[in-house]
Amino acid sequence: MTRLRIDVEYLTDTLRKLLETPSPTGYTDSIVRWVSAELERLGLDVELTRRGAIRAIRPGKEKRGARAIVSHVDTLGAQVKFLKDNGRLALVPIGNWSARFAEGARATVFTEKGTYRGTILPLKASGHTFNEEIDAHPIGWEYVEMRVDALARSTPDLARLGIDVGDIIAIDPLPEFLDNGFIVSRHLDNKAGVAVMLAALKAMQQEKVKTPVDIHWLFTIAEEVGVGASSVLKHEVASMITVDNGTTAPGQNSNEFGVTISMADQTGPFDYHLTKKLVDLCRSNEILFQKDVFRYYRSDSASAIEAGADVRTALITFGVDASHGYERIHVHALRSLSELITAYAASTVAIKRDFEETGSPKGFTKQPVSKAQQTLSPNVRASQLDLEKKRRAAKEPEPAK
Template sequence: MNEMDMEYCLSALRALLAIDSPSGFTEKVSDYLIDELTRLGYEPHKTRKGGVVCCLGGEGNGLMLMAHVDTLGGIVSTVKSNGRLTISPVGGLRAENCETENCRVYTRFSGTYSGTLQLCNASVHVNGDYNDQKRTFQSTEVVLDEPVGSAQDTRALGIEVGDFVCFDPRTVITDSGYIKSRFLDDKLSAAMLLAFAKEIREHDRTLKRKVYLHFTVYEEVGHGASASVPEDVEELISVDMGCVGDGLTCTEREVSICAKDSGGPYDYGVTTALVEAAKAAGVKYAVDVYPYYGSDVEASLRAGYDVRHGLIGAGVYASHGYERSHIEGVENTLKLLEAYTL
């Protein structure tokens, strides 16, 4: 990808991260994708589940590239007697990773309110058990930035059980090329697919085969890609975060090719072809096994689709927390996508 493409990729990433979109609350991010793909000259459509599918062109042996734009988040589960909120996590959100984070509460009919997730009785000058308290969603609460002191006060604002709670991404891109934010899983990959689509259209690149994009919206709760795979698709590749951690070889500067995760091995032929493409293009890559991971393409297989499947992604550290990748990891992932499809 050239410099302008990378600039676009990072711009799209910032735009995607700025849109709150936990699983089940994704209409605005899907609308953004529809508008952006249409602006690039494509004809995307929204699925009944709310995801976005777009054909990039090409003929024969259909390939679908998948990324998800739903994120972790929370839903109000209790309006407490003190006017504060208990939340139920959406996806794998962890209380210990969200403590002291700013958030927004989206009411159904009365607008949006800001707050912070705090440990109950959060002051170390008051709470002698502060250090020993286990952080859970029962021991933490959303403290609203409103003068409320009772459940009645909070409900008068229009806040009720079932309202979504969305956390600040805190996006930072450093001069040294590191990309830090919540929800790089998987909006970083979604931005890369948009940059890939832009490259195809603006430079009239010829695809080796017919290629679709599918931006799913329920991956974090397990059924994102369980529907909406076109009949002519023979192969699915999930472009999701590559794992970085103890026992793995990938870094944030590489593209990871997953051989196996907790759902089992990925298609041997697809994985081999991805490695061959990476080698031929001089891409910096790693092949790893992810011990605690599941992907969109596995949801497709469980739904009964007869397809081959693979998984790649830029290396991302500290998954489901405050995540970090690097521009070089993005570049290597895009180079692999080009080598595999063009």
């Protein structure tokens, strides 16, 4: 089956709605409910894990050897470290992001008594007071604080408002959807990945696409803190494709246009055969793509493997500039990713041995071996044996290894 036509208006409208729903890691109930309702509207039954990871299975011809597609609904955020004597809040980050990007951010703190708005500011925020010191002030989470937009001039004032240590803070995304297709916002990682998956599912439902195996549509709730897909996979799943962001920066090959296929991240190479299949699908369906390697990056795929899941994994991404800051992407990449997902979901199963969790060596996969290596290997082994015989005959000691 060739790629399907993607409803780009639906994709971008969905992304807008996702960005409007705050979901820092640890405070994801609202976004879980929203995504679950949308999956049900698209015709799938939804089941949630105890903590709220989402699984929706679109039936195929076979349950065995199922394919999973996963993205995460949680985003970066912050948490109250302690209540300060000046009536402001000391913070720690949720996820790995720089306090440089926190400075000046508008935010919401969620308390047991309700929500409060506020601004994250450097400790020396006023040029009229600190003059040139505002530019010499160090950068770091210990050098910022949250000013709450309520009467709070002391620790008791904050306590009276109901603000407490551990309260979670959502950072405003401030999205802009430009006419030229660029989208600028915080939290495109990974609200854009979620929108991509939903747009692909919508296209498949409209075209009544039949797939050779079940497709598990998964949405995790704690990827930004390294947990991700550690506890959402079923044993039937043989392969999993993660949809997330690729970093466009000097020294990287990612692009804000087309699909960026990750060949490896900091946890090592992705599955050779699954990654090659995705590359071949891009070529046969004329989907623009490029490959990249990420050195300081991990995703839902890593958490699944580390949790013990024996599945083939791959990572497909939309290029994002300034990841974990004010991010920028292009709708072309989002559409391309959705197209690739539709082509992959309907593609034939090449490794049917994967229908079972274990099996004999018969039917196991093969990776290319160079002809030179195939030709030389027997000769090399023969020469090594000949040398060993000569050493034994001469009673020479083995060389140090």
